[in-house]
Structure formats: structure tokens, C-alpha cells
Amino acid sequence: METEQRGRPARVKRLPRAVRERQILDAATAVFSQRGYHAASMDEVAEVAAISKPMVYAYLGSKEELFAACIKREATRLTESVGTVVDPNLAPEEQLWRGVLAFFTFVGEHRDSWNVLHRQVTSEGHPFAQQIAEGRKRVIALIGALLSQAAQAQGMPDYFVPETKPIAAALVGAGESLADWWLDHPDETAKAMALRLMNLVWLGFGTLVQGRTWHPPAGPADATPTPA
Amino acid sequence: METEQRGRPARVKRLPRAVRERQILDAATAVFSQRGYHAASMDEVAEVAAISKPMVYAYLGSKEELFAACIKREATRLTESVGTVVDPNLAPEEQLWRGVLAFFTFVGEHRDSWNVLHRQVTSEGHPFAQQIAEGRKRVIALIGALLSQAAQAQGMPDYFVPETKPIAAALVGAGESLADWWLDHPDETAKAMALRLMNLVWLGFGTLVQGRTWHPPAGPADATPTPA
DNA sequence: TCCGCTACCTACTAACGAGTAAGACTACTT
DNA sequence: AAGTAGTCTTACTCGTTAGTAGGTAGCGGA
CATH class of the missing domain: 1.10.10.60 (Homeodomain-like)
Structure with a gap:
């Protein structure tokens, strides 16, 4: 034919x-x-x-080089999207808000990019797992620094500062997970998604910074299981 | 030889x-x-x-069946670890605490299991992506129900209830991310990790339930970028 | 009009990995 | 001792896919 x-x-x-x-x-x-x-x-x-x-x-x-080129391009796009709206002279709170909003806007507009950067590469043993993991760590460190700055501005004692690192990790994970949730609820706007994340995490962080902490409810004797 | x-x-x-x-x-x-x-x-x-x-x-x-068997076994292990400590008669707060603690304890003890369940299968196009994604959704729904119960007990208006779903998604993501962070800081105990998650999310959630919300700082005119 | 450069192709090779054929060995039963 | 059920292996087939060899064709310049 x-x-x-x-x-x-x-x-x-x-x-x-x-x-x-x-x-x-x-x-x-x-x-x-x-x-x-x-x-x-x-x-x-x-x-x-x-x-x-x-x-x-x-x-x-080669295939690996091609994939590396994809990652590099998409990572640059994402980084620039967030980087251009975040101004280090602004208050931490506003930096975070702008960054979060830019992140969700990017994901909404570049679903494939996000998929390649987030879901494809995370598994161990993947040729680029380490590279991506390091990028993620940098982001976490950046946000951690932001939070630590905010904590110190609020007069938190020094021993609290290292805690901002795992909090930043949790924030990033919550953002990723919300982005995934968004894929199932595409009618939501990027702004609404960004607001959700800020409401949950910034309020939680803010409450921590005010010195209020949560502790496990005291059960009878030691009802709550404790690891070795 | x-x-x-x-x-x-x-x-x-x-x-x-x-x-x-x-x-x-x-x-x-x-x-x-x-x-x-x-x-x-x-x-x-x-x-x-x-x-x-x-x-x-x-x-x-076959390879697929073998992988399915792995997933099934590890998923059952994790589900049972969490399921045995969570009693539906307890207060939502304590259920969440026990579940979170059991989760981190499991991850700490079964790193490969967690890796297979979490990091290997999430990518789209994977033979089991859907199956795992559904399991994850069930967990999110479960936690969402818990949160919604807590919200109603606190007298939150009905329109707030659907918000517990994305909050649950964020909580799960924060937990996963904290678990990853833990791999780089293995000296931490499961209890310390669980406490971190509860402190951040439960306090944030609690603050939301009290009716306090976060809103973007008003910049000059419309300084914060808004999506179309 | 010829030269040479770059864009572009069909058709291959070589390796790897899923899955199997065909049978050997061993322990338990009667 | 002989039968038999279940354990275990070597040595293949066959499809898929990364990567390449070797060549064609349009285009700018002399």
C-alpha cells in the first residue's frame, strides 16, 4: 500500500x-x-x-544523555519559575508564599515536566536518582534556611533551629503530595492549592514557633507502643 | 579450578x-x-x-506476578503494623498518633519494603502504579475521615469538611518525605520522627480547626503573581 | 556546475533478559 | 525395592532494544 x-x-x-x-x-x-x-x-x-x-x-x-538533557531542561525551567518570583529581601513568609504559588503554577502548566522530575526519578538504583535527590535536598535546605530565619526573628531559642530542617522536608513532601492530589482534582486553581499548603504548614510552623508543642496523650501506663 | x-x-x-x-x-x-x-x-x-x-x-x-506477590506481602505487613495499634474507639488524635508512630517504626525496620511500596511503584506507566495509587488513596481517605471527625467534634462548619481530604493528602506526603529525610539521619528514633509529624501537622490542623486561617500578605497592588 | 557540509534515512548488529524444555536427583511411602 | 511426588538444574529460544554502518539528498558557496 x-x-x-x-x-x-x-x-x-x-x-x-x-x-x-x-x-x-x-x-x-x-x-x-x-x-x-x-x-x-x-x-x-x-x-x-x-x-x-x-x-x-x-x-x-545515548539514552542516558538524552534523559539527562530532559532533566536538566525541566529542572532549569522549574527553578527559574520559582527563582524569578522569590526576592531574598522580602519577609520569609512572603518568599515562601510566592515560591509555593510559583511551584503549583508550574506543575499545573507542565505536567510532564513535573512527572519526569518527581515520579520517574525518585526510585533508588535509577541512573539519576542521586542527582535528583541532591536537587531536592538543596530545595529543602533553602526552605529550611527560610524557616530558621523566621524562627530566629520570632525569638526562638537556638536549639529549635535544627528542627527547621525536617520541617522543611515535611513541607516539600506535603507540597509534592498535594500536587499529586491536584492531578485528580484538576478544577482547582494553582492559587487554591498554594493556599492550602500555606494554611496547613505555615500555621503549624507558626504555632510551633510560638512555643506550643504537641505531645502524645498519656495512656494507661504506656499504652502507646514505643520502638526499642 | x-x-x-x-x-x-x-x-x-x-x-x-x-x-x-x-x-x-x-x-x-x-x-x-x-x-x-x-x-x-x-x-x-x-x-x-x-x-x-x-x-x-x-x-x-512471571516477573509481574512475582512483583505483585512482593507488593502484596509488604503492603500486608505495613497495614497490619498500623492496623493493630489503631483502635477506632479512641479519639482521632490518639488514633493518628498511634498510626503515625507505627508507620515510622515499620519504615525503620523494613527499609526495603518501604522502598518497594513507595519509591519504586509511583511512576506512571508502571504495571502496578494504579494498584499502589489506589492503596495510597485509601489511606488518605481514612485519614481524611479521621480529620473530618475531629473537625466536626470541634464544631467546624460543614463547608470545612471537604478540606480535610487535601489536608490528609498533605499529611501523607509530609510523612513520606520525613521518612526519606530519616534515611539520611538514621540516628533519630521512630518516636522522634512521629513526634515531628504530629507537631507540625496536628498543630497546623488544630489551628485551622480553631478558625484561624492564613492569607497572602497584601503586596503593592497585586505583587503576588496569580495564575490565569 | 561542482564541492562540501549538514540533515536525514533504511537496515542492520549485538546484547540482554523473560520465559521454557527436558530431564536429574532425592526423599518419602508402601 | 520400586514407585512417585516434589525439588532442582543446565541449556536453550525468542523477542526487544540500544546503538551503528553506510549511504542519500538538499543547500550554500565558489
């Missing part, structure tokens, strides 16, 4: 390298997002990019 | 099926945890289990 006319076989458009590279990265992001790194095949990437496989190799290199 | 004595070639111990099945499941959990589903090979599972590949297939079936 050669529907093609002989002699003029639907000439392939010749495009400059930069354009093809973008097309390939777009295709790769979509395929990696949908299939995951291992299950994704270079053949499918080439097909989605509407180009032949050797071109993919010629421009972006 | 045949170190083996001829005639008595280090007889393979013949063990009953139940024992081998446990060995294979243990090995599979470790390998899946380390490599991820796709990158794990049945050859490696067999090797770690110190048995030949056909035995793996004879006892546990």
Missing part, C-alpha cells in the same frame, strides 16, 4: 539542528513521563519526534 | 516449597528495592535467592 507518489516521496522538511533538538527533547519528556526511564524506548522517542533514530543519537547522544 | 570434591559435589540442600518461596520473596524485595522494577532481572533475583531461575518461575510465576 504505497500511498506515496513515486519520484516525489513527500520530502522531509529539513530543519536546523536547534529546532530538531527541541522537538526531540519535547518528545523525550513526554515519552519518559508516560513510560518511565527503563520502559521508554528510543524508537518511540524518535517516532513521537517524527524523526529517525540516528538523528536522536546524533543530536542528543 | 574445581574446588568441589568429585562424587559429593556439595549437594544442594533440598528445602520445602514454603521456605524457598520466602527466600525468593526476600530476594525479590531486595532486588526490586535496589534496582527498580524494570531494571531488576529475574536472573539476579534467582542469584540472590541462591536458587535457579526455573524455580522462581515454578513457585512465584
Whole structure:
């Protein structure tokens, strides 16, 4: 079934390298997002990019290099989205609010990017797990510094400061989980999502900073199980 | 280099099926945890289990079935760990505390199990992503019900009740993230981790229930970026 | 009009990994 | 001792996929 006319076989458009590279990265992001790194095949990437496989190799290199390029591009996009709205001269509270809002806005608009960065790469043993884990740690450290600044401004004692680190980790996890929840409730706006996170975590943090702490209810003797 | 004595070639111990099945499941959990589903090979599972590949297939079936068996076993273990300490007659606050504590205790003691359940399966396109995602949703719904119960007991208006769902999602995510943070700070006890989560989230939730809400600081005109 | 550069392709190789065929060994029963 | 049920292995097949060899074709410049 050669529907093609002989002699003029639907000439392939010749495009400059930069354009093809973008097309390939777009295709790769979509395929990696949908299939995951291992299950994704270079053949499918080439097909989605509407180009032949050797071109993919010629421009972006091996599968690992291609994936690395995807991660790098998407991570840069996300970082810039958040970075441009956060001004270190602002109060910690407002920095956090702006960052959180920018984060949810980005996720809402770049679902595949978020998927590649968050869900595909987290598993141990993944070629890029470490790289992503380090990026995540940097974000946590950044937020931790923000919280510690706020805590000290509120006059919290020094021994509380290290606690801001795990709190930052919890905040990041809560944000990720809310982003996942959002995928099942797409009618919500980015702002509403950002508000939820701030309401929960900032209020909780604020209460902690005021010196109020929660402690386990005293059961009969030692009803609550304690680990060794 | 045949170190083996001829005639008595280090007889393979013949063990009953139940024992081998446990060995294979243990090995599979470790390998899946380390490599991820796709990158794990049945050859490696067999090797770690110190048995030949056909035995793996004879006892546990295909790769998918083997992985399903792993998930089922680990999920049951986790569910039971939490389920046995949570008594529906207790106050929501104490149920949450006991559940959170049991969760961290389990993660601390079964790192591979947690890895398989949490990090390996979350990516879209994974054969079991849906199954795990549904389990996660059930947990979120359960905690949401707990929170909603607590909210109503505090006399919160009905319109607040649906908000407990995303809050539950955030709580679960915060717990997962704290569990990951814990891996980098192994000296912490399960109880300390559980306390952190309760302090942050229950205080935040409690503050919300008291009717206090957070709202974005009013910048000049509309300094905070808003999504379309 | 020829040269050379870059874009582009079809069609292969080589390796890896899921799954199996076919049978050997062992222990328990009768 | 012979039968039999269950344990265990070696050595394959066969499909999939990363990566490449080797060549065609349009386009700018001399």
C-alpha cells in the first residue's frame, strides 16, 4: 500500500539542528513521563519526534544523555519559575508564599515536566536518582534556611533551629503530595492549592514557633507502643 | 579450578516449597528495592535467592506476578503494623498518633519494603502504579475521615469538611518525605520522627480547626503573581 | 556546475533478559 | 525395592532494544 507518489516521496522538511533538538527533547519528556526511564524506548522517542533514530543519537547522544538533557531542561525551567518570583529581601513568609504559588503554577502548566522530575526519578538504583535527590535536598535546605530565619526573628531559642530542617522536608513532601492530589482534582486553581499548603504548614510552623508543642496523650501506663 | 570434591559435589540442600518461596520473596524485595522494577532481572533475583531461575518461575510465576506477590506481602505487613495499634474507639488524635508512630517504626525496620511500596511503584506507566495509587488513596481517605471527625467534634462548619481530604493528602506526603529525610539521619528514633509529624501537622490542623486561617500578605497592588 | 557540509534515512548488529524444555536427583511411602 | 511426588538444574529460544554502518539528498558557496 504505497500511498506515496513515486519520484516525489513527500520530502522531509529539513530543519536546523536547534529546532530538531527541541522537538526531540519535547518528545523525550513526554515519552519518559508516560513510560518511565527503563520502559521508554528510543524508537518511540524518535517516532513521537517524527524523526529517525540516528538523528536522536546524533543530536542528543545515548539514552542516558538524552534523559539527562530532559532533566536538566525541566529542572532549569522549574527553578527559574520559582527563582524569578522569590526576592531574598522580602519577609520569609512572603518568599515562601510566592515560591509555593510559583511551584503549583508550574506543575499545573507542565505536567510532564513535573512527572519526569518527581515520579520517574525518585526510585533508588535509577541512573539519576542521586542527582535528583541532591536537587531536592538543596530545595529543602533553602526552605529550611527560610524557616530558621523566621524562627530566629520570632525569638526562638537556638536549639529549635535544627528542627527547621525536617520541617522543611515535611513541607516539600506535603507540597509534592498535594500536587499529586491536584492531578485528580484538576478544577482547582494553582492559587487554591498554594493556599492550602500555606494554611496547613505555615500555621503549624507558626504555632510551633510560638512555643506550643504537641505531645502524645498519656495512656494507661504506656499504652502507646514505643520502638526499642 | 574445581574446588568441589568429585562424587559429593556439595549437594544442594533440598528445602520445602514454603521456605524457598520466602527466600525468593526476600530476594525479590531486595532486588526490586535496589534496582527498580524494570531494571531488576529475574536472573539476579534467582542469584540472590541462591536458587535457579526455573524455580522462581515454578513457585512465584512471571516477573509481574512475582512483583505483585512482593507488593502484596509488604503492603500486608505495613497495614497490619498500623492496623493493630489503631483502635477506632479512641479519639482521632490518639488514633493518628498511634498510626503515625507505627508507620515510622515499620519504615525503620523494613527499609526495603518501604522502598518497594513507595519509591519504586509511583511512576506512571508502571504495571502496578494504579494498584499502589489506589492503596495510597485509601489511606488518605481514612485519614481524611479521621480529620473530618475531629473537625466536626470541634464544631467546624460543614463547608470545612471537604478540606480535610487535601489536608490528609498533605499529611501523607509530609510523612513520606520525613521518612526519606530519616534515611539520611538514621540516628533519630521512630518516636522522634512521629513526634515531628504530629507537631507540625496536628498543630497546623488544630489551628485551622480553631478558625484561624492564613492569607497572602497584601503586596503593592497585586505583587503576588496569580495564575490565569 | 561542482564541492562540501549538514540533515536525514533504511537496515542492520549485538546484547540482554523473560520465559521454557527436558530431564536429574532425592526423599518419602508402601 | 520400586514407585512417585516434589525439588532442582543446565541449556536453550525468542523477542526487544540500544546503538551503528553506510549511504542519500538538499543547500550554500565558489
